[in-house]
């Protein structure tokens with residue numbers, strides 16, 4: 259049996275002028291996690307916010323005592339230097355630090371701004387580093403990246419270096435409100451077949467119209483921004499997304 263449905267509204271589509279309240283309201287409407295999109299204007303052509311804002315919104319939602327339980331802050335790091343910000347986000351209240359594979363393999367960031375050099379960090383070293391800071395680690399892939407890069411990480415026998423979640427992007431990262439890419443589903447199907455217990459997240463264009471396709475493929479962690487925050491009744495949308503995943507388990 260695949261893991262339970264986890265509904266993670268993306269606060270990218272919330273009112274940034276009242277973000278703390280939007281976070282607590284969404285959890286009250288039945289969301290499991292909050293999906294927090296961090297964009298640096300470099301890895302993607304858009305910017306959001308950094309750790310100081312995460313610190314402020316964290317105080318509006320109880321931090322989960324158990325890993326990946328309700329209230330988890332799922333930080334989707336669309337940034338060029340994923341290692342550089344690990345400690346800041348841990349302190350700010352991130353529970354699950356999900357970096358982009360593409361950024362890690364191109365990253366030139368060292369551990370801290372003081373020691374920046376051209377030292378490279380491999381994705382598996384970065385996963386261990388995130389675990390060492392007490393967070394869970396996720397690895398995201400853009401639409402043009404092959405799913406085999408995730409399998410290589412997931413097949414590692416050293417558990418410290420294995421990701422806790424795989425994120426298959428179903429839009430090009432950078433903006434909310436884009437069209438879901440069903441052609442990404444073979445990646446999700448391949449992961450579900452090989453890793454029955456893995457948390458597989460899909461992000462971009464998820465709604466009541468596209469959830470069946472994602473759920474059929476085996477996704478269980480559902481990010482939805484515009485579909486939740488643009489809805490008349492967000493609780494109803496969250497519940498329908500959950501039901502669609504649960505009925506396929």
Ligand SMILES: O=C(CO)[C@H](O)[C@H](O)COP(=O)(O)O
Nearest residue numbers: 431432434435462463483484
């Ligand atoms: O990572 C993202 C964009 O890069 C967002 O999480 C995603 O697009 C959610 O928004 P929507 O559900 O409106 O597509």
Ligand SMILES: [Fe+2]
Nearest residue numbers: 268295334461
């Ligand atoms: Fe995202």
